[in-house]
Amino acid sequence: MENLHLEGSAKTPSIHFDATTGKLELKGRSIPENSVEFYKPLNDWIDAYGKDPIGETSVDVKLEYFNTSSSKCILDLFKKLEAISGSKTKVVVNWFFEEDDEDMEEAGQDYQAIISLPFNIIEVEEI
């Protein structure tokens, strides 16, 4: 299947979803007024990937900012990943946050509390 690559913009993150390596990355900022439109193709891609995934899928979330409209879409994306995780693929989420950015660390914990996927919350110097 085709990989999904989207350039980042002032209000949307860059997307690199690679079906051959099982590596999915969201990076940058996600602050569109209405995020549904932006996240739709991401969810569709995961649906398609879930039919024939590779053994290990890792999702790197490297967000600097996200708004509350995106927070719901990010949750739905995690739910999709939760649904495809099982015998065909093992999904791991790596949630990155910048040093001292407690808000982004807590945001990771919020998802960790809701989603039943292995969730690594990782502090880095710079995203």
Add this chain to the structure above:
Amino acid sequence: MIKNDIYELYQTMERENILLSFKGVVTSELLSSVLSIMESKMDYMDESPKLKKKVFNVLVECLQNLYHHIDSNEEQDRNFTRIEVKSALFMIAKKDDHFVIRTGNYIDKESAIDLEKRLDIINGMDKEELKKYYQEVLSNGTLSEKGTAGLGMIDIARKSGNKLEYQFLPINDVNSFFCLNIKID
């Protein structure tokens, strides 16, 4: 007279240390410009990256609240011209060690009652309770057609770390003017 008015306005803005203020219709393009201006302004400030991020985050939520709110009053009442109802005011000020974001917009009285209830619930919660409440709304809520999640005010309260100061000024039978004051430190 006009000269004096402008000078008074200038002095007020100087005294309050207002970094940016706007009154008018809040559009998506305006949001992009304001956010970009505020980011470059804050780049030059000595504040911690942590505080700058908080300010940016709270600003995004406040402005998007105004944007969606204005968007929703499409067919409001006849006591205002369209432009007045669709207009909002916001300003960002820097005071000593903290930032203040203020917003003002018209709201119909029914929505005001709901909003006030929600704000009181939020203001009655401590940090941990807000976290739980956010997670609850996040996992149970659904997005509206506009893409709003009902999380904005909870998020603003969490990130600002302060109570949300607000007031509803009665304007006429159907409308109030909603003033919100957020301190971020």
